[in-house]
Amino acid sequence: MAEATPNTSVKERTLIALAAVIPDLDGIGIVVDGVTKLTSDEPTELFVTYHHDLHTLAFALVCSGLALLALGKGPTLARRLLIGALVALSFHLHLLCDIAGSRGPDGHQWPIPYLKPFDAEFGIMWSGQWVLNAWPNLVLTVVLLVGTLVLAVRRGYSPLGIVSAKADQAVVRTLRTRFAAHRFEEKAPPNEAALGVANEVARAAELPADAAIDNDA
Numbered sequence: 001m002a003e004a005t006p007n008t009s010v011k012e013r014t015l016i017a018l019a020a021v022i023p024d025l026d027g028i029g030i031v032v033d034g035v036t037k038l039t040s041d042e043p044t045e046l047f048v049t050y051h052h053d054l055h056t057l058a059f060a061l062v063c064s065g066l067a068l069l070a071l072g073k074g075p076t077l078a079r080r081l082l083i084g085a086l087v088a089l090s091f092h093l094h095l096l097c098d099i100a101g102s103r104g105p106d107g108h109q110w111p112i113p114y115l116k117p118f119d120a121e122f123g124i125m126w127s128g129q130w131v132l133n134a135w136p137n138l139v140l141t142v143v144l145l146v147g148t149l150v151l152a153v154r155r156g157y158s159p160l161g162i163v164s165a166k167a168d169q170a171v172v173r174t175l176r177t178r179f180a181a182h183r184f185e186e187k188a189p190p191n192e193a194a195l196g197v198a199n200e201v202a203r204a205a206e207l208p209a210d211a212a213i214d215n216d217a
């Protein structure tokens with residue numbers, strides 16, 4: 001989604017990519033649950049209680065609004081609206097993937113409370129939903145990873161750039177050398193020997209002219 005429009009800045013790509021994972025912020029309680037399970041007789045159940053509570057239209061709008069603020073007044077209004085829309089789309093792609101393929105291993109289905117907190121009863125579910133570790137998710141993971149690598153080779157940057165520009169350039173250089181050296185060969189600096197030959201050639205090219213002047217004299 002962050003590659004949907006050309007010439008995105010790192011900041012824009014970061015915002016769009018973040019929107020694709022931020023709904024799962026409501027599942028972060030799983031960490032506390034894990035710790036209390038080991039340390040307490042009454043472990044918390046934050047994950048079961050709150051997971052999917054941020055998978056809502058309201059939170060999508062909040063995220064788009066925050067993205068517009070984060071972009072600042074630098075980009076044009078049209079550009080900010082485009083990125084805000086891509087943030088919302090990216091967020092909804094997450095919801096779509098959850099609806100399609102995130103059934104629990106025990107067969108349990110989570111309804112997406114899309115209209116919460118305005119309508120807590122409304123939930124989106126799909127009877128054909130496959131389990132989290134089913135083959136379509138594995139195939140999608142592989143295809144999308146390959147797609148990411150192909151784009152990194154072609155465009156010269158990867159999602160790693162969100163974390164470190166230096167590491168990103170190292171990865172892109174390695175990928176280009178390994179898979180597309182013929183397209184991205186770096187020009188080697190001219191060495192002494194090559195320069196010497198070039199000078200000889202240049203001198204040889206001038207000789208007939210000099211000789212002609214001598215002959216005239």
Ligand SMILES: [Zn+2]
Nearest residue numbers: 023024094098
């Ligand atoms: Zn989710």
